[in-house]
Amino acid sequence: xxxxxxxxxxxxxxxxxxxxxxxxxxxxxxxxxxxxxxxxxxxxxxxxxxxxxxxxxxxxxxxxxxxxxxxxxxxxxxxxxxxxxxxxxxxxxxxxxxxxxxxxxxxxxxxxxxxxxxxxxxxxxxxxxxxxxxxxxxxxxxxxxxxxxxxxxxxxxxxxxxxxxxxxxxxxxxxxxxxxxxxxxxxxxxxxxxxxxxxxxxxxxxxxxxxxxxxxxxxxxxxxxxxxxxxxxxxxxxxxxxxxxxxx
Numbered sequence: 408x409x410x411x412x413x414x415x416x417x418x419x420x421x422x423x424x425x426x427x428x429x430x431x432x433x434x435x436x437x438x439x440x441x442x443x444x445x446x447x448x449x450x451x452x453x454x455x456x457x458x459x460x461x462x463x464x465x466x467x468x469x470x471x472x473x474x475x476x477x478x479x480x481x482x483x484x485x486x487x488x489x490x491x492x493x494x495x496x497x498x499x500x501x502x503x504x505x506x507x508x509x510x511x512x513x514x515x516x517x518x519x520x521x522x523x524x525x526x527x528x529x530x531x532x533x534x535x536x537x538x539x540x541x542x543x544x545x546x547x548x549x550x551x552x553x554x555x556x557x558x559x560x561x562x563x564x565x566x567x568x569x570x571x572x573x574x575x576x577x578x579x580x581x582x583x584x585x586x587x588x589x590x591x592x593x594x595x596x597x598x599x600x601x602x603x604x605x606x607x608x609x610x611x612x613x614x615x616x617x618x619x620x621x622x623x624x625x626x627x628x629x630x631x632x633x634x635x636x637x638x639x640x641x642x643x644x645x646x647x648x649x650x651x652x653x654x655x
Contacts (some may be wrong), residue, residue, distance in 0.1 A: 415456055427466035432475060433496060435486055444486035445549075446476060468632060480551050485618055491619075493646050498592055500576035501620075501637055505548060513550075516573035517608070518543030518557075521565050528559060531623055531631050538562045542572055545608055552609045553644060558635040561585070578624070581632045589632065592624040605638045616641060 415426050431446065440446055447455070448612040452463045467484055470476040473507060493504045501552045505512035524532050532539060538616045539559040556576055563584045578589050597619045606613040618641045624633040 414459075423456075424465035424469065427452070427456055427458070427463065428469040431466065431470060435475060440486060446484040448483060477555050479549065479551075483551075493644070496590065500578045501546065501554065501635075502576040503578075505546075511527045511548075513547040514547040514573055515547065516542070516569065517555075519569055519572060521562060524559070528634055531634055532559070533541075534561070534630050536562045540565045542577070544573065549595055550622070552640070554637050554639040555605055556635055556637045558633055561630075561632045564632050577635070581624075581626075585626060585632065586627045587628075589624045590627050592622050595621045597621075598641075601638070609638070609640055611640065618644065618646075620646075 415423055415430075417423075420448070434440065435446075437655075443567055443571075446452075449460060449463050452466075453460055456463070465480070471478060474487050476482050476484050493499075493501065499507075502512055502514060504531045519542055521538050523537060528539070534581065542556075542558045542560060544556045544558075545552055546556060560577060561584070562582065564572075564577075564580050566584060567580045582588055598616055599619055600614055601609065601611055601615050601617050603613050605617065606615065609617075616640075618637075620635075620637040620638040622633070622635045622637070622640060623631055624635075626632050
């Protein structure tokens, strides 16, 4: 059933911009603008309410002042401090977890080369290969960098084109080469302060806190096919998990 949006009461003593702010506030609280958190454009709001641009801007200014919404230059108005989520109880790539929230994430390739397996990972990669494909990608949402992923993949994945590696989640690339799906992953989450490299890539100040997700992924034959480290800006990102009482 189509949702019917409320309209303004023209003879109401309350100012039109305050009525608009109140209606938008209620719609935000009800989750109408989930999952992206993006509000209609000023032009769309003007058409919807039949008011001037100034009235719409006053309404949005009111919500900005209340820290309910925030303006992103060149992108529009969004629910303030909108949280992106990554469920830990479902096996899903970082990129796919953003896609299912209705977002349009982007990946930019910043590193792609075959390297010798680092000494610290030789106990993780138990296959016969002495090399691994090192892939580094910048993850963005609405043009804003939110994470840097550094992945050590099976050397065979080097046969996948750079273009596909840039735009395709690692799990899909692995499956296309091996014919097998990733069946399990071990994850851990810690925190550390951003160094110069990650501060520059994520457009934050050095020393700001980052969430660190470490993930080792395995095929059905228990071969590690992906060891990744994600440096994540924490202010708009959360990890969630569902827990249940264990029945005897």
